[in-house]
Amino acid sequence: MKLNILIMGPAGAGKGTMSELIEKKYNIAHISTGDMFRNEIKNNTQLGQRASEYIKQGLLVPDELTIEMVLNRLSQPDCDNGYLLDGFPRSLIQANVFDTKVIETPKDVNLVINLTVDKEALIDRIVNRRICRKCGAVYNINTLPPKQEGICDECGGELYQRADDNRESLERRMQSYEVETTPVLTHYKRLNLVHDINASQTIEKVWADVEKVIDEYLAQNTQKEEM
Ligand code: AMP
Numbered sequence: 001m002k003l004n005i006l007i008m009g010p011a012g013a014g015k016g017t018m019s020e021l022i023e024k025k026y027n028i029a030h031i032s033t034g035d036m037f038r039n040e041i042k043n044n045t046q047l048g049q050r051a052s053e054y055i056k057q058g059l060l061v062p063d064e065l066t067i068e069m070v071l072n073r074l075s076q077p078d079c080d081n082g083y084l085l086d087g088f089p090r091s092l093i094q095a096n097v098f099d100t101k102v103i104e105t106p107k108d109v110n111l112v113i114n115l116t117v118d119k120e121a122l123i124d125r126i127v128n129r130r131i132c133r134k135c136g137a138v139y140n141i142n143t144l145p146p147k148q149e150g151i152c153d154e155c156g157g158e159l160y161q162r163a164d165d166n167r168e169s170l171e172r173r174m175q176s177y178e179v180e181t182t183p184v185l186t187h188y189k190r191l192n193l194v195h196d197i198n199a200s201q202t203i204e205k206v207w208a209d210v211e212k213v214i215d216e217y218l219a220q221n222t223q224k225e226e227m
Helices: 015-026 033-042 046-057 063-074 092-100 119-127 167-190 203-226
Strands: 003-008 028-034 081-087 112-118 129-132 138-140 193-196
Touching: 003 015, 003 119, 003 167, 003 203, 015 028, 015 081, 015 112, 028 033, 028 138, 033 046, 033 063, 033 081, 033 092, 046 167, 063 092, 092 112, 092 167, 112 203, 119 129, 129 167, 167 193, 193 203
Parallel strands: 003 081, 003 112, 028 081, 112 193
Antiparallel strands: 129 138
């Protein structure tokens, strides 16, 4: 059964961590627009050069660049089984174009998982976040440190801090979330697709809540398909 999910939440809410778990369990393509942009920047492509100007400052990359990149990615065959969109749509324009393109297709959205955390906890998580350059695993130097400082437990890769994980960029990212992304949530709430999850809990508890939402959706819709 197809399973198309959007995962939403401000920077530091744990979208990356939950996405890794969802991808592994449900075998759907994880599409993170932030990771895609960082990859373009690493490869010094034209798109990467344009995007990095905005990302460094904690601003959103212009909608037309982002939408084109996502629609291209969704047309790839690994998305036929379903997708997990992490970090998109982040503005009402993106949501409207996206919905119009997918609404009549098997790529329409089934569930929106919204991770909620209070602002103070977010700042702490972001400033202490470290990421593996090789496999993307996420650590926190206080609450989830690697066994050996600077080295990934999973693959031995080097851990780094994202260039935009500093207080100044973070303030702007939070502001842009409030102003541009909150209306996207309201839009999907009206469509009754949003499931709020308290992401201030431990990773295990957040994951249990996420799994419950997805499993309930699958159980209800598998029944419908069988009827
Ligand atoms: P993330 O890894 O999701 O925190 O994204 C990092 C940065 O990439 C954001 O602060 C934005 O500058 C840019 N970005 C990611 N997704 C989008 C999007 N859907 N629209 C515009 N900019 C984006």
